[in-house]
Amino acid sequence: MSTRYLPYILILPVTIFLCVFFLYPFVLVAQQAFWSDTGFTLDNFRKVVGHWKFPISLKNTLLLAAAVVPIQLALALLMATMVNNMGRGRDLVLYVWTIPLGISDLAAGIIWLAIFDQSGFLNSMMSGLGLIDRPMNLLSYQSPGLVFLAIMLAEIWRATAIMLVILVAGIGLIPKEYYEAAEVFGASPWKRFTRITLPLLRPSLSTALVLRVILAFEVFAVVQALGGTLFPVLMGETYNYQFELLNGRSAAAVALIILAISIAATLVILRVLRVPKGATI
């Protein structure tokens, strides 16, 4: 067999797999979203966008992403820098910090529910310390700020590690000599971070951010566990249309809207963090 065709033959199984399990379902979803009984239509989109819950869900989703992702980015950068400056025990710390990665998001939501619940750890602790007389319902419609905060905390706890892992690998790729040169030429530790680490980390930063932002737009289980109906998000709406209202077309339309937002965000991130030609390590 000619070696010319070998690479194509080798990637064939993956290509087939992707076509059958991703491309084909995607086409089906798109078809559902754009089709009515009479043919092509945008009615499904008009309907879901016109629904009173849509603006709230959209706002909540974007707000949550805007609140969580920057904090996670800062935390992940800080943690990655710390891990990289560690000698002994580095791997142990890294493993401990990445434990939340191994927990499903619904489980993570339930763990934090166990903390914030009326009979949860936080209430027990506060009454144990004599700070409150009787347990408070923290996650109620009367305290939307607290609900938001609880979801934020759970999301940060759950999903910072995915960025951390990518950034640790990225920082490890930056040659030590650049830091020494920067030090000799007068850059303070902070300047070394902003002038050397951050720009040289752009490829990893954009991977981490793209991944994280897409996941943030798809947030569902944690919100469901902690906020329930108090904090509607887009993915929750998709779920409702599909399984509560049994309206597959609307569900598909919302899913495509989430996809569009994700693609837009990805393009922005890739554009902002692009590395000029010839400027790679």
Added chain:
Amino acid sequence: MAEIQIKNVAKRFGEYQALSDINLTIADQEFMVLLGASGCGKTTLLRIIAGLETQSTGEVWIGDKRVDHLPPKDRGIAMVFQNYAVFPHLTVFENIGFGLRMQKLPNDEVTRRVQRTAELMHIEQLLKRYSGELSGGQRQRVAVARALAMEPDVILMDEPLSNLDALLRLEMRAELKGVLAESKTTAIYVTHDQVEAMSLADRISVMHQGRIVQAATPVEVYRNPAERFVAGFIGNPPMNFVTARPEGKGRWNVAGQSFDGPASDAGALEFAIRPEDLTPAEAGLRATAKVVEPLGAHLLVTCEVDGALFRAVLDSDLVVKPEDSLTLAPMPDRVRWFDPETTKAVAV
């Protein structure tokens, strides 16, 4: 004025003694080369002077200021790294201006200095490029320009030419020498390449196992090695050694021949002579040729004298075949003697 003084510096990495008892004074505007095989401590010493490494004991002075407790940026130094460390995300212009920007110099001053050093290093046409678009030689020039732009008191170079190909290395070597002489900075240059060391240095410090064995001018190091190690390390091919037995006061028997030598009481000395200081003659050391290598300009003959390996660089017109017997006369004023116990040179 930037005289450098290194006083009793030692460095230990755990159990490993990387440097011991380093004492060295480098004059203002001097070009000092630290020469030695890998692992001899030369880079460690350079990094201690730079402030990238901290000595275990001892002091480093630059000018009349003790600097060993200061961060690198406060020492008045600039450095050229072995792998250049030209920042990939910055243009050549911003690379050269990096240190100046860190000093918060005004924009026009940065531009002026970057332009001037870029012209000096003949890279003014590359200022807008990124390091990924440069060849090794051009990156090297950027690294040197970045150091020169700082107008430092001292410029430190860690094997800066070792990653260039042979021809480019030769070209850069000559250029570096000219540029540095003009800049009037004190320079410390680390290399394992003795030809580079000889051609660049005002003085060479030969290092071995964490010590400075000899610090002297290139000619002095070549002609009068202070220790047997230096004699064997410098010169290609290196010096020849043959054991000498005492024959009487100041007379030594070398491979059956009698030579005037040091008036030493030692039971044995080592007779040393450079390969090019041997000529075929009527009287001299009897040698048996083993390998003959015609090198164009010379004939390199590896032979055996008194059971020891011996090399001679002879005239290329000479016809020598393996197993030929030769009589090689050493130039009397080029013969050196070493004490095999202390390994130090013994004066005649």
